[in-house]
Amino acid sequence: MFEKLKLSELVEQIQETIIDRFEGEEYWVSAQITNVKKYESNRRCYLTLEDYENREKTAEMRAVFWSNSYGEIEKFENTTKQIFKNGIEIICKVKIRFHKVYGFNLDVLQIDIAHTIGSLELLRQQTIERLLKENPKTIQLYDGVFKTFNNRLPLPLLIKSIALITAPNSDGQRDFLQETLKNKYGYSFEVKEFLTTIQGDNAHKLILEQLKLIEMSKIQFDVIAIVRGGGSQTDFKPFDDYDLCQYVANFPIPIFTGIGHDRNQSIVDLMAREQKTPTKVASLFVECNFEFENKLIELKTNFFDAIAQQIQNAKDDLNHAKRIVKLASPDAILNRGFAIITINNKIVTNPNDIKENTEIQTILRNETIFSTVTKKTKNEERTEL
Known part of the structure; x- marks a missing residue:
């Protein structure tokens, strides 16, 4: 048993x-x-x-x-x-x-957090090295600064049309729209929203899909903003994805990021133009237009100042001409002690027109003398009076 x-x-x-x-x-x-x-x-x-x-x-x-x-x-x-x-x-x-x-x-x-940080940093560095190796013409590193096709694109003088990639009903969406649509200068912006998930395992794929939709759109956007806020302050892994980073670096419209972290930079931040928060991205767009307005005001002021100066110069030239004409007038000549000779009320400028026995009138400042020419002689060369 x-x-x-x-x-x-x-x-x-x-x-x-x-x-x-x-x-x-x-x-x-x-x-x-x-x-x-x-x-x-x-x-x-x-x-x-x-x-x-x-x-x-x-x-x-x-x-x-x-x-x-x-x-x-x-x-x-x-x-x-x-x-x-x-x-x-x-x-x-x-x-x-x-x-x-x-x-x-x-x-x-x-x-052991150090182990995890090391693994994440290793993965991040591998992604950066791959981006540099596989995209040598559009992604370069100079003195610790990434220069990409996208972040070297010239910005428009005036920002009007904005494509916004963000999560629906998020703090990032609200903050960005509040700053742009209700800005203190009263500027008008056209904001087209491309709403998607910004966090989570598949977020990088969803953001990439929105960028492709923007690229296929017939709308001529001036800039693109990718913003997040109000969610977890830890899940930034989607913004280190190789495919998303490569697409951002080569995108033909300037991209600005405001994904809400102060100490760390995602790789997408390095490929685009980084601002720390959605509000700061929106403020940058507003200030860009403020600078444009100031330049217009300055050009307008300089234009009218230049026109006024040209008018004043023309007035000065005219007054100078008037003074010269006045100095050459008959009255001015007579006042300086000179005389005017006329024959039959016509001023004589050529001595050959005066013949002997011709009656002439010599006009002085206060009197006119009537006389008959009895003799003409050539003057010897002499010093000008």
Whole structure:
């Protein structure tokens, strides 16, 4: 007769064995996370840790962040700027827990954030290097500054038509429209919205689709704004996607980004023209038009000043001519002591017209002398009076 055990007795033996072997032990393990379920209200997170080799799952265990370690998730998101979600590979410190009813699971105590940051930065650098290598004519790096076909496009003097890529009913959408459509100068903008998801695993594909729609549109947009706001401050991974970054770098209309992070730059920011927030992008467009208006006012002022100066110069020339004419008038000549000779009331300018025995009139300032010419002689050369 074989000895039988109750299930609970067997489980107790297993529990005792596990306690004897693993009590007080902590381990650093690397794994991919999945089935992530976060409960912020009671600060718990349930998930599954998985391991793969050649794309084949080789291990799987349930894991839990309890309230005393839930802060590790918040620290992870704030530091790495990405959401703690399915598909991420992490290194974490765990201890083994066995419950007689719920079985095995791992208590997660700590996350090695430095490892995740290193992995993200490595992926980012690989994307940047690929962009530079595969697009040498349109993406270059000079003294730490990225020069792309897009961010070197000249801006229009006046910005009128704007294509806006943003999430519907988001803070970014509201802030951008508030700043442009209700600006303090009263400028008018035509804003065409291309609404889509800005965050999440497929956001880069959806943003790319909107850019393609803009490119196929018959509307001649002056600029494009890609803005986000009001959502997670950690999920910027879509803006480091190679395909999206390449498309932005080569796009034929100037693109401005305002995706709401102060410390870090996404690769899309580097490929386009970056402003930190949606409001700052909109303010830049408004100020661009303000500068254009000031230039017009300056040109108008300079134009009328130049016309006024030309009129004044013409007046001065006319007055000068009047003075010269006045100095050459008969009265002015007589006042200077000269005389005018006339024959039959016609002024004589050629001495050959005066013959001997001709009656002439010599007009002086106050008197006219009537005389008859009796003799003419040539004057010797002499110094001018």
